[in-house]
Amino acid sequence: MEPKILPSLQSGSSLAVSAKKRKRRNADQLMSIVFILPSILAIGVFVYGFIAWSGYVSLTNWNSLVPDLSFAGFKNYLFLFKDFRFQADLRNTLFFTVFFIIAVLVMGLMLAVFLDQKIRGEGLFRNIFFFPMALSFVVTGVIWQWLLNPATGVNLYLKKLGLDSLWYTSVKIIPGVEWGKIQFGVPVAVIAVVIAAAWQMTGFSVAMYLAGLRAIPEEIREAARMDGASELQIYRKIIFPIVAPITVSVIIIMAHISLKIFDLIYAMTGPGANFVTDVPGVYMFETTFRGNYYANGAAISIIMLVTVAVFIVPYLISSRKGES
Amino acid sequence: MAVRSVYRSLLYALLIILSLFYLMPVYVMLITSLKPLDQITLSQMWELPHSLDFSSYQQAFERLSPNFMNSIYLVVPATLLSALLGSLNGYVLSKWKFKGADWIFTAILFGMFIPYQSILIPLIQFLREVGLYNTIPGLIFVHVVYGIPITTLMFRNFYASIPEEMIESAKIDGAGIFKIYQHIIVPLSITGFVVVGIWQFTNIWNEFLFAVTITTSSQQPIMVALQNLSGSQIVQWNVQMAGALLAALPTLLVYIFLGKFFVKGLLAGSVKG
Numbered sequence: 001m002e003p004k005i006l007p008s009l010q011s012g013s014s015l016a017v018s019a020k021k022r023k024r025r026n027a028d029q030l031m032s033i034v035f036i037l038p039s040i041l042a043i044g045v046f047v048y049g050f051i052a053w054s055g056y057v058s059l060t061n062w063n064s065l066v067p068d069l070s071f072a073g074f075k076n077y078l079f080l081f082k083d084f085r086f087q088a089d090l091r092n093t094l095f096f097t098v099f100f101i102i103a104v105l106v107m108g109l110m111l112a113v114f115l116d117q118k119i120r121g122e123g124l125f126r127n128i129f130f131f132p133m134a135l136s137f138v139v140t141g142v143i144w145q146w147l148l149n150p151a152t153g154v155n156l157y158l159k160k161l162g163l164d165s166l167w168y169t170s171v172k173i174i175p176g177v178e179w180g181k182i183q184f185g186v187p188v189a190v191i192a193v194v195i196a197a198a199w200q201m202t203g204f205s206v207a208m209y210l211a212g213l214r215a216i217p218e219e220i221r222e223a224a225r226m227d228g229a230s231e232l233q234i235y236r237k238i239i240f241p242i243v244a245p246i247t248v249s250v251i252i253i254m255a256h257i258s259l260k261i262f263d264l265i266y267a268m269t270g271p272g273a274n275f276v277t278d279v280p281g282v283y284m285f286e287t288t289f290r291g292n293y294y295a296n297g298a299a300i301s302i303i304m305l306v307t308v309a310v311f312i313v314p315y316l317i318s319s320r321k322g323e324s
Numbered sequence: 325m326a327v328r329s330v331y332r333s334l335l336y337a338l339l340i341i342l343s344l345f346y347l348m349p350v351y352v353m354l355i356t357s358l359k360p361l362d363q364i365t366l367s368q369m370w371e372l373p374h375s376l377d378f379s380s381y382q383q384a385f386e387r388l389s390p391n392f393m394n395s396i397y398l399v400v401p402a403t404l405l406s407a408l409l410g411s412l413n414g415y416v417l418s419k420w421k422f423k424g425a426d427w428i429f430t431a432i433l434f435g436m437f438i439p440y441q442s443i444l445i446p447l448i449q450f451l452r453e454v455g456l457y458n459t460i461p462g463l464i465f466v467h468v469v470y471g472i473p474i475t476t477l478m479f480r481n482f483y484a485s486i487p488e489e490m491i492e493s494a495k496i497d498g499a500g501i502f503k504i505y506q507h508i509i510v511p512l513s514i515t516g517f518v519v520v521g522i523w524q525f526t527n528i529w530n531e532f533l534f535a536v537t538i539t540t541s542s543q544q545p546i547m548v549a550l551q552n553l554s555g556s557q558i559v560q561w562n563v564q565m566a567g568a569l570l571a572a573l574p575t576l577l578v579y580i581f582l583g584k585f586f587v588k589g590l591l592a593g594s595v596k597g
Contacts, residue, residue: 021498028501032420035412035501039472040428046469047435050443050450057445114339117332127583128343134579134586136530138547139572142554143349146356146561199346207587260439263532267551281533284441289537294445301441312437320430 051305058298065292076299084181086300088275089283095186096194096279097258103198104254105247108205113235115206116213126210130203137200141267144196168192168269171276189269189276197264201257205250212243252315256308280304357381357565364561380562384553384570387563390542391549392570395529397460398545402467403524407517409468410475414516415509417476418483419491420501429480436473440533451538458539466538467528474527475520478592482516483509515585522582523589526575546571 061072080086111129115122132140148167166172168189176183216239224234262281271278271286280300288297356364357380359373417429447466448457456462486509494504535545544552550571553564579586 021495024498024500025495029420029422031501032416033422036416036428039409039413039432039476042469043432043435043472046443046447047438048431050446051438053446054442054444111342114335117335119335119339125339125343127580128346130583130587131576131579132346133590134526134575134583135572136532136547136575138530138532138551139568142550142564142568143353145554146565147349147352199349204590207590211591256437260441262441263547266532267554281439281441285533285537288445297441298445301439301444304439305442308437308439312434316430316433316437320426 051302054298055302057295058302060295062294062298063292063296067294072295076295077303079296080299080303082181085271085275085278085283086280087180087182089278089280091182091184092187092190092275092277093259093279096190096197096261097255099191099194100197100201100258101251101254103194104201104205105250107198107202108250109209109243109247111202111206112209112213115210126206129206132200133203135200137261137264138267140196140200141264141269144192144199145268148192148195168272168277171272171274173276187276189272193265193268193277196268197258197261200264201254204253208246208250209243212246213239216242249315252311255311259308259311260304353565353569356561357384357569359562361560361562377562380560380566381570383560383563384566387553388546388549388567388570391544391546394460394539394543395545395547395574398463398467399525399528402464402471402528403521405464406468406471406475406524407520409472410479410520411509411513411517412505413472413476414479414481414483415505418480419486419488419504419509429476432473432476434473435470436477440470444533444537448537458543460539460543463534463538463545466534467524467531470534471524471528474593475524478520478523478589479513479516481592482513482519486512518582519585519589519592522578522585523593525578526586529575 057069058076059072059074061068061070061075063076115125119125145168150166150169166188170188172188173183173185174188176185178184220238221234224238229237260281261279262285265277265279266282266285269277271282280303284297284300284304287293287300352369355370355372358376358378359368360377360379363373363377413432417425451457451462451466456465490508491504494508499507529545530547531545532547532551536548536551539545539548550567553560553567
C-alpha cells in the first residue's frame with residue numbers, strides 16, 4: 001500500500017507526470033516508426049524498386065547471358081505481341097481464367113449451400129473439400145498428370161464408354177478461328193489443367209461462402225419462412241444477395257492466382273505441343289532462365305503485373321475506403 | 325415429411341459422390357505408390373495392389389531426403405522471422421497509427437498480389453551481388469521479405485480486435501511501446517502467431533518459383549526435387565506418387581491437426597477479413 005499523499009502535492013505531481021508522459025508518448029510514436037521502417041524500406045526496394053528495375057530491363061537489349069542495358073524502346077513488347085507463343089499464352093490465360101473462376105464459384109457456392117443444411121458429419125465433409133488447399137501446386141500437378149495421362153488414367157474408363165479423350169495432350173482448339181498468328185478458341189488441353197486447379201482451390205470459395213452463410217442470423221430465415229417464403233425463395237431473395245460481395249472477393253483472388261499461375265502448369269503439362277497449355281508465367285521462366293532472353297522475360301513479367309494490377313488495385317483501394 | 329427425407333437422402337448422396345471425387349486423387353496416389361512398377365499397367369490403375377510394396381517409398385526417400393531437409397532448414401527460420409516481423413508491423417499499424425499509416429499499409433499489401441516474376445530478374449542480380457544466390461539463407465531472406473505483406477495484414481486484422489481501452493489504460497499507467505507489446509499484445513496474440521505460423525509454413529513449404537530460380541541441385545527445396553523426379557527418361561509413376569506423398573506430408577499433417585487455424589488464415593488473407 002502506498003502512503004496517502006496530500007491532495008495539493010498529488011495534483012502538482014500529476015501535472016509533472018502528464019508532461020513527462022506526453023514526452024514519453026512522442027518518443028514512443030517515434031519508436032513505432034523505427035519498428036516499421038525496415039519493412040517499409042524492404043517493400044520499397046524489393047517490391048517497388050525491383051518492379052521499376054524490371055520495367056527498365058524490359059526496355060533494353062539484354063537478350064543474352066551478358067547484361068546489355070542499352071535502351072531498346074518497346075522492341076521487346078512489339079516482339080511479344082507478334083510472337084506465336086505469346087499470343088497462344090494470352091488465349092490460354094483468358095480461357096483458363098474464365099473456366100477456372102466459373103468452376104470455383106459454382107462448385108464453391110453449391111458445396112457451401114449443401115454444407116449449410118445442418119449436415120451430419122459436416123466437419124468430415126468440410127475437411128475433404130478443404131485439404132487440397134494445403135497441398136503444393138507442384139504436388140497437385142504431379143498427381144493430375146498421372147490421373148489424366150491419356151496413356152493410362154481416367155481415359156481408359158472413358159474409352160470404354162466410347163469417349164476417346166486426349167486431355168492435356170490434345171492440340172485441338174475449338175472453334176479455332178485464325179487470329180493473328182494463332183488459332184483462337186478454347187484449347188481442349190486447358191480444360192485438364194482447369195480441373196486440377198479447381199480441385200485444389202474450390203475449398204477457398206467453400207470456406208468464404210460458408211463463413212458468409214453462417215453470418216446470416218437464423219431469425220432472418222425464420223421470419224421469411226413465417227411469411228410463407230419457400231426455401232428456394234429464401235435463397236434467391238435473401239441469402240444470395242447477402243453473399244454477393246463474397247463472390248466479388250473470390251473472383252478477384254482467383255483471377256490474380258490464375259493470371260500469375262506457373263507451378264501447376266509447369267509441373268503438370270509444361271508448355272504443351274503447339275503451346276496449348278503454355279501461360280505467361282511458364283514462358284517468362286523458360287525464356288529468361290533457360291534461354292537467357294532477360295529483356296523479353298522482363299517484358300512478359302511487366303505485362304503479367306499490369307493484368308494482375310487491373311484486378312487488385314481497385315480491390316485494395318475499395319477495401320481501404322470500406323474500412324475508414 | 326416424405327418429400328423432406330427424399331430431399332435429405334439426395335443431398336447426402338450428392339455430398340458423398342463429390343467427396344469421392346475430391347478423394348480420388350489421393351486414393352490413386354496411395355495405391356500407385358504401393359505397387360511395384362510392373363503392376364502399374366493401364367488395366368490395373370484403380371485396382372488395389374496385389375501385395376504391398378514399399379520399395380517406391382524407399383527410392384523416393386533416398387532421392388528426396390536431402391531436399392526434404394533443405395526445406396526444413398528453410399521453412400523453420402523463415403516462418404519464425406516473418407511471423408515476428410508481421411507482428412511488429414501489425415502492432416504499429418493498428419495501435420500506433422501515424423499520419424498516412426493506412427496508405428502505407430495499402431502500399432505494403434500490394435506486395436502480396438504481384439506476380440513474383442516481375443521482381444525476379446533484379447532479385448537474382450541482387451542475391452548474386454550479396455553472395456546469397458544459391459543458398460538456403462538467401463531463400464530465407466526472400467521469403468521473409470515477400471512475406472511481410474501477408475503477415476502484416478493478418479496481425480493487423482488480429483490486433484484490431486484488441487480493445488483500444490486496454491492500450492489506453494496501459495499508457496495511463498505509464499507503460500511504453502515496448503511494455504505494451506510485451507505484456508499485453510504478445511500474450512494476446514498466441515492464436516495470431518499460430519495462424520500466421522501455419523500459413524507461412526504451408527506457403528513456404530509449397531513454394532516453387534523462388535526455389536527453382538534461386539537454388540540449384542544440392543540447395544534445392546523439396547518441391548523442386550519432386551518436379552525433377554518427373555524429368556527422367558522413363559517415368560516411374562510409383563516412385564513419383566510416393567515422392568508426391570512425401571513432399572505433401574508435412575503440410576497435410578499440419579492441416580489434419582491444426583486445420584481450424586489454417587482456414588482462419590485463409591479467410592484472413594482475403595484482405596477484408
